[in-house]
Amino acid sequence: MQKKPELLAPAGNFEKMRMAILYGADAVYLGGKSFGLRALGGNFDREELREAVTYAHEHGKKVYVTVNIFPHNADLASLPDYLLYLNKIHVDALLVADLGVFSFCRTWIPNMEIHISTQANNTNWATVNAWKDLGAKRVVLAREMSMEEIRTIRKKCDVDLELFVHGAMCISYSGRCLLSNYFTGRDSNRGNCAQSCRWKYSLVEETRPGKYFPIEEDERGTYIMNSKDMCLLSYLSDVIETGVNSLKIEGRMKSIHYVASVVRTYRSAIDAYYKDPAHFTVRQEWIEELGKVSHRPYTTGFYFHKPTEKDQLYGNSSYEQSSDFVGLVLAYDTTSGYATVEQRNNMKVGQKIEFFQPHGELFHQTLADMRDEDGASIDIAPHPQQIIRIHMEHPVEPYTILRRNLTIGL
Template structure:
């Protein structure tokens, strides 16, 4: 019998972490202010780490903390104290990539569960079994693997396996990139990636400096290393039946809207499969939900074939999305039908919005009445994160996302 896999979500800050949990994640992975690979993702102070663990554990969810940089000598300063603190606040597991950091964890906090990051290039069953012998509880598989390879590792390894199923693809092998360091001095292997693979490039001949020639015949230039985003929702049956223990969403630097929408879509899909595996089919509404958040065109990555030109986006670096996050419900008064809303984007009377709830039904309504904090009627909410009251047609839960339709957005 197939074990129901964990749904693992990214959390770039405390708000995203709470949204991921409330919208259906079984566990979240996040980073502190140091020693992780997302230095610009917001990340968590020590106090926020403790609050995150408390919030998750109160809801029977788990928190994994990334300690997956490839450290130089100077990066090790303060690491022992940090590891002890993570154990003290009862973090559920640490993600590590470097062997020295792994052994330091084993020595200083021997009871801590350790997961081996994708950065360690885990592409075969021998490597996976080696990490298990060293004491790892889980191994995160590299994104450069096919379904057949994942299945073979599952057959030959008695250790928890985790794999990415949704999010950005990296041009470099398992994220081990040197471009960022070369161009900007920001070391992606120590958490400071500048995303150089998303830049527009041209060709320069060495005897003609300053003369830039297009690499393709297109006046827009070319983005030669700009990969499409991974999305395995259409193939979620294969993913579940591969036998991996945890299904991972990429995106600690993505938005609150992304965290909620992607998590809920996969939550519904996974639960539907286990409710009736024989008759399970992927619903169009789940696929539509994944189109609503900011993303690049989707691909299955390495899962079914070696990526080709069809898996790259050569003509642009912008994102697509069909919905825009305009407000977050803070509370709701059932007696009056008014909700307290925190504005996240300009909205006004007469606009149709979609009401996207953590557990309640999805519905649409027109904005018919709004008030500012002084109780005065307003026609538009233009100020970022202003608090207002909005008349709702149906009851809503706290942390409900209000959004409106758009065609596309460039970021």
Template structure:
């Protein structure tokens, strides 16, 4: 029987971590306040890192911490102390990209499991085997790889392999980019990418400074480096049967709604495959779930073909989604059926909502009554993160998401 691959989810902050864990992740990856590549993703203080590890481990979920910047000399002074701290709180593995950081980890905390980040641009079996020889437990494959290349690496390498299956694609090579540095002074290879590839660009002719010419005729401009998002859900059989050990979702800077919905969709799909591999089919409900969260149009990236102009979005930089996240269950009284809800978007009486639970099927209900926290009737909860009570049609648990269908034409 084929080994079930790990489902690895992003955790940009504590709330996203809890959602990823509760909605079905086997492991989460996250960063501290330094030494990772998502400085703007919220991230975790030293105290929060320990809390995150304790919470995840209490739910049998592993925690991998990113230490995958390409450091300069000034970054190295405080790194040893940080590495020892991560070891002391029982982090399960560290993600590294730089050889110097890797060797520092090997020398200071030799018992720590080390994973080689996609930033290291691992695109061939020789590189993968070299990292294994140095002591790496796992290698994260570059996104710029085909299914056939991944299969060949699997046959030639006896080391854990991890690959991305969902989320944003990078216009540069596995995140190695200097656009952000050039335009804003923020070093993308040290955690401060400004995502300059998503900006709107125009042409300027040198003898006519200040005159901007559109690169293509479009009323909104042209986003020449704006890649579609990766989604391999429709091809999950090929992904699983390629033999990789960990399936990774991108998105530490994405929303709580994204963390919960994408994780649960892939959790259900992976489990369904292993219940009956011979008759596995990707269900429309899983694909629909991935449309409900904020995303760019989906593509398969490099998995089946070299990306072309069809894998870019030239007309806009906005996102699509079919549902709005309107509330989060904070508490539930089984005797009365009333839940305490934290507002996340305008919500009011009469609306039909979908109740999306960490486990079990979703259900729909109409909001027939709402109370403020003092017990007085209200007709709407318009204020950000306003707390209120409402009656639930069926039992829920904390961290259940309430969402409503997005109205056609709404932003």
């Protein structure tokens, strides 16, 4: 049997990175304050990068840093110093898209492991082998490929392959988009995407300014470039059997709830497959778990067929979810049975709350005894990020997520 593939998770900030690691990721990818393609994702300053690497390594996990912008001349002046710093703090690998940046890496930090970003449009075995010959350790495959094409690349290429399995889909080829530049002046290829593809569009005829015609016959207009989100959980055995080395989750700008839920779901599924491949089935609770986080309806993208209108969302750009993230356990006192919780949304006595743990079983409890920081009994936690104490019917792990089911009106 082939080696179990790495589960690679997004980390937009330190809190998200910690949750990804605690909920089962083997590695995380993240960006510094420059040279990455998610400038609005929070990201890490230099000291935070050092702390992130230390934390991950203490937990036996890896950190990959994105250096995947398409730089202009002015961007190159500070690049060597940044690369030397990443090497100094022992980052495990860099994600690179531009050949010039790749060349800088080989010159300034020749022993650093380099992964080629999906932004480089890696759609065939010749390209993959070319990057390997230049010294790349891994190539991230483009999302505009079929499973059959991926199998062919695996047969013809002796290099690590990374594959997106879950998250948002970009309307532009491998994410190389100019819409954001055109409408807002924010360069998506240098880290400042405004997500213009998610906006609502209508048609305007030149001689009739101000008169808007819906591109579809719908009075609301149409979101003509708004893709559904990718989800390959139902086809996990097919994905693993392609022989790829790393399964990647998109979402550095998503919430800690999203990161924890998606990571633990894929962790559970991957481990179940390797426990008994011949009898592996996708469990309904895994499918339901992915519905609890904020997401667009799911699609398999290009992997099993060329996308059609069924893979787009023309009517709106809204997200859906079946659960609300309401709190995060900071600590649990085994003597008193109280959990210290940071409130993230409205909670009140009498609500049925779901406790989603990093490792333990999911369970439900109706809130009956809730107290403020001074120990006074309270019926509701009204203040954002208020610290409260909840008496637990069962022990609970630190960094457990508290959720309220939205489908039953609680």
